[in-house]
Amino acid sequence: MTPLHSLAIEAGLQIDWEDAAGGPQHVADPALVAVLAALGLPADNAGVIEESRRLLAEDRAAGCSFVSADVAAAILLPAGCLDAGNAELVAEDGSRRSVTLTPVDGGLRMPPEATPGYYQLAQGARAIRLAIAPRRCFGIADAAGAARLWGTAVQIPGLRDATPRAFGDFGTLADGARRFAAAGADAVAISPVHALFPADASRYSPYAPSSRLFLNILYGDPALAGPQVDEAPSGELIDWSTAIPARLRVLRAAFEGRDASVREAVADYARAGGDELLRHARFDALHAHFFQATGATGWQGWPAEFHDPAGPAVARFAADHAEEVDFYLFCQWLAKRSLDAAQRSATDGGMALGLIADLAVGMDGGGSHAWSRRDDLLTGLSLGAPPDLLGPEGQSWGITGFSPRALQRTGFEPYIATLRAALDHAGGIRIDHALGLRRLWVVPEGASARDGAYLTMPLDDMLRILAIESHRARAVVIGEDLGTVPEGFRPKMDERGMLGMRVLPFERDQDGFIPPDRWSPEAAAMTGTHDLATVAGWWTGRDIDWNWDLGRTRAGSVEAEERATRAEERTLLWKAFTDAEITDAPEPSANDPTAAVDAALAFIAGTPCELAILPIEDLIGAVEQPNLPGTIDEHPNWRRRMPAPTSELLDRPEVARRVARINSMRNG
Incomplete structure (x- = not known):
């Protein structure tokens, strides 16, 4: 074994790995050198490799600081x-x-x-x-006994209620949760609510946050601080470029009009939040200042003296702009108060779980966390995915995550704090790309996603901490275990009581779609996710339309062949529905997805899975999906709104019929 390969293995890199099809893959030496350099372990020649191995040995000695075990x-x-x-x-x-x-x-x-x-x-x-x-995470049985629960999944900005708004917020979510509770649901799985970059209206993706320790202030319900929302309601799509500045004006009006009781409540909240919260508020104020003055999108574009959050330049700025810092503290307080109210609406309405939070896999390297705690993170590396069926060229997401060396050095404190922030307002958590608890595909900044490598993460430590925090919050845990799943990962999830995700389009074997009675009970069954075509969209081939319209097809693909394959798949799916006695009707045409939507929802409701999560898009039979992975502006990601308030949607005859059947099948 070469010195380079020895160093790579000691650093936790997997030189050899299997792709999604089970084929052997090998990381080229130049890619290893680039990844190691970003990890702070230069490997250009034998001399620096030896020095890097010495640094790793020092880290191992520091590994005595943390040990995990089971009761x-x-x-x-x-x-x-x-x-x-x-x-x-x-x-x-x-x-x-x-x-x-x-x-x-x-x-x-x-x-x-x-x-x-x-x-x-x-x-x-x-x-x-x-x-x-504990041996296992808090589970569905802990929350609701032997019941088989169901819930919906929503994109918060897409929700509507009786108040005209440019996008849905935590107030809209509270209304939706109350309506779904009355309809018999026990959970509402929500899109991530992590802090974004409020001064930059172009950054609205919930999966590229500034920090996962704090909330997206744009979702705070201004009505809880006094004023009513007065903004132009959006149509089918949200225009974030106008909606975000308009919402900030409403939030500023609420801030300026706050009374003595609100001031006191914010002051108490700020004291409890301590230095971490104050640094985040300072970051938002600094980001707004430099974004407006110079267009800097992250802290790396600020003058050097502002790179140190504890430095004198930042202290002077905070003193000179105390009102701005106070504004962002107020907005965080309002967001937390609003999200807490949404969870109360869910549980007071009778939900066993209420909100299921979504923990994004990483954060923006130019954001608040990276500025204030950069030693926590994999600086210079982007998280992503190797080439697979969903992304033939691989994916580089432009976000970073925790360094395993830093986690060990800090006693996993950043990870614990992140879990607590996510669980603070929820009865469950979905861990985005849960495979990242085992290994992360890391790509040097500026490199092709193909030139990445897997970095091993401390899985057992992270799962044990997750079990502790799950029980403390009395929250169930769902892990997104889709994609290139490493051998042994799902048994580890099962052992720890984490629910996997069983998603209808992927539950197949050589004979077709797997019958519902063969689905794993310890899983969350779903018709789809925000990254997949809706049932109606899949049935009608709307996803194929998008891929061909945007040129997102594989080399050598033929559109007619793809559509013919989809027709065969529709027949297989309909056969699964009839075999399961969900329907006895003949297969409907590709132009009429209504019966397919009805059957797919009932099929998922009929599984033995402890939890069924049915996206609101499928409950109402929507054709378009919320997000098309691999696109930015080509597809209206995270911009789609529901066609009516949640109360009106649930009152629609076809939706009410679907919900009644789901309740009957889950409670039977």
Whole structure:
């Protein structure tokens, strides 16, 4: 093995891997050198490779700072961290007790701990943080016994209620949650609500946030702070370029008109949020200032003296622009208050879970988190996906994520904080690209997605922390396990009580679509996701239309052949519906998707899966999908609105009929 390959493996890179079709792949040496350089491990020649290996050895020595284990299981500590003999175990409540560490091969053994949580294991001046996890995450059975629950999935900006608005917000969500609760649903899965870049109206994708620790202030419900929303309602599509500035004007009016009680509540919120919240508010104020003055889209484009969040230039700016910083603190307070109200609307209406939050896989490298805590992240690398069936050229998403070395060094504090922020207002969480808990496809900035490599993540540690936080929040966990799934990952999910995603278009075998009674109970069954064609869109071939109109087809593809293949697939799907006794009608034409939508919803409702999530687009029979992966402006991503308020949609005869059948099948 060459020194380069040895360094790459020690750094957690997978030189050899299998693609989605099971074919062997090998990362070329130039790609390894580029990825290692971005990881802070130069590998241009033998001398620097040796120095990089020394740095990794120092990191491994620092790995004594954190250890995870399961309740009632022996706890193994790495060699050299502590000495054999007595040590003091300190619980989160401050209680202390003595434990005995005994030698075993390769380290020390500590007696099992029966209570989940975080501990400090101290011996003189040395200490290790312990995370002791429940065996499984909080589950559907914990929340609702043996019930099979169902819910919907919504894009928050797309929702409507009785108040004309340019886009849906947390107030609209509260109304929608209340309506779905009354209709029998137990969950509303929502699009990500992470903080974006409010001064830049072109950045509205929920999956490229500035920070996952804070909220998208544009979703705050101004009515909770006084004024009514007074903005032009949108039509079928949201015009974010006008809608975002208009909403900021409404938020500023609410800020300027706040009374003494609101001022006091915001001050209390700011004190509780501490330095982390203050830095984020300062970032938003600085971003707005420099975006307007110079067009800088991220902190890298600011003058150098503003790159340090603790530096004197930032302190002077904050003092000189105290009103602006206060505005963004107010907006965060309002967003949190509004989202909490939406969750109360759901649970007060009788939902067992309420909101299911969506945790985006990463964040923008020019955003708030990267500015204030850049050592947490994989600087210089973009997350993405290798070439697969959904993306033949691979994908580079232009976002970054946590560095595994930094997680170990910090005792996983950034990851814990991110989970808590997502679970603060929810009865469940969907982890976007959950495969990233096992490995991340990392691409050097500016390189082709094909020139990336898989970086191993500390899966067992991250799953144990997830189990702890899931139980503390009493929230179920769904992992998006779609794409190139590494061997052994789904059994790990099952073992930890994470619900996988079973999505109708992908649930096939050599005989066709898998019958509903063979779907895994410990999963969330879905007709589709925001990245896929709706049932009506798939049945009519609308996704094929888009791909050919935009030139998104593979080399050598023939449109007529694709449409003929889709016709065969429609026949297979309809056969699955009739075999499952969902319908006995003949297959409808490609131009009339109504019966297919009815049958698909009932098919999913009939699975034994503990949870069924039915996108609102499918409940109403919409043809267009919210997002078309791999496009930016070519397709109106994240701009589509519902055709009517949620109450009116649920009252439509065809929707009411579908919901009644779903309730009957899930409760039967």
